Amino acid sequence: FLGLETPSTESLRECRKLQNLRGDLAESVRTIQEAGLEVMSGFIVGFDSDETDIFQRQFEFIQNAGVVTAMVGLLQALPRSRLYRRLAGEGRLRSVSRGDNTSAVFNFAPRLDPEFLVENYRRLMCRLYEPRNYYRRIRTFLAAHRMRGPPEVLTWRDVGAIFKSFWIIGVIHRGRRAYWHFLAATLVRHPGQIGVAITLAITGHHFRLVAAGL
Numbered sequence: 001f002l003g004l005e006t007p008s009t010e011s012l013r014e015c016r017k018l019q020n021l022r023g024d025l026a027e028s029v030r031t032i033q034e035a036g037l038e039v040m041s042g043f044i045v046g047f048d049s050d051e052t053d054i055f056q057r058q059f060e061f062i063q064n065a066g067v068v069t070a071m072v073g074l075l076q077a078l079p080r081s082r083l084y085r086r087l088a089g090e091g092r093l094r095s096v097s098r099g100d101n102t103s104a105v106f107n108f109a110p111r112l113d114p115e116f117l118v119e120n121y122r123r124l125m126c127r128l129y130e131p132r133n134y135y136r137r138i139r140t141f142l143a144a145h146r147m148r149g150p151p152e153v154l155t156w157r158d159v160g161a162i163f164k165s166f167w168i169i170g171v172i173h174r175g176r177r178a179y180w181h182f183l184a185a186t187l188v189r190h191p192g193q194i195g196v197a198i199t200l201a202i203t204g205h206h207f208r209l210v211a212a213g214l
Contacts (some may be wrong), residue, residue: 002029004041007061010049015083020113026065032142033066036148041067045121046075048111055120059127066140068200070128074121077108086214096166106160125211131175134204135182152195164203173205 004025005017012020029039043062045054063072076097077084087093092109104118127133154162169179179201186197 002032002039004029004067005044006047006050006054007057008047008049008051008054011044011047011054014047014049015044026061026171029065029067030144032209033144035050036146038069038141038145039065039067040069041071043070043072044075045072045124046098046110046117050112052112052116055124059124062128063133063137064140066137066144068134068137068141069203070137072121072125072128074104074106074117075110098127102125122211122214124160126214129204129208129211131173131178131204134208135178135201138182138200138204139185141196141200142186142193145193145196147192154195155190161202162198165205167207169201175208 003017004020005015006012007025009021013019029041040197043058045058058072061067075083077087077093080096084093094109095107097107104121106114106117106131110117111162170176170177170183173179182201183197186194190197
């Protein structure tokens with residue numbers, strides 16, 4: 001899991017995530033993927049340095065880098081943090097954060113309009129986990145990913161989960177056509193990674209439900 005946070009260099013400086021400025025983030029992600037690992041990452045919107053295009057920039061970065069599991073949240077000012085102290089000094093705190101950055105509620109007054117931020121945050125999450133966009137990220141990941149070691153041996157429980165996913169995602173869900181197209185393409189281009197593809201598809205179904213409930 002990597003805290004990539006944002007593609008905005010200004011916002012990275014604001015939150016003092018200076019290590020993320022030492023190289024190309026997308027190239028770093030690809031290097032890890034080529035080593036046989038999946039990159040899961042957290043992203044944040046709502047920094048004072050963010051401009052109105054931050055949602056599109058986040059979307060494009062996540063898609064192009066093939067970060068399949070992208071956990072995006074709204075910035076929260078946590079007690080005893082540098083951000084909390086700064087906002088308190090500026091009179092911008094509203095409440096104490098409960099630590100849930102997917103609650104679609106700010107505990108401080110952001111620089112950009114909060115309604116704009118919350119609405120576009122919800123849109124970004126739904127857009128990221130829309131079936132075609134999500135499966136496109138998996139394909140980008142699989143193209144870079146290098147399997148290490150022998151493939152895992154499936155248990156009967158695994159087989160049951162796979163067939164259950166075929167029914168739920170491939171028959172009941174509205175994104176079923178994109179799902180079967182994705183699996184077919186994976187069998188042609190990356191047959192040795194079909195198990196990884198199915199597992200990630202199941203994960204994506206969960207995140208679609210989360211995004212829809214924001």
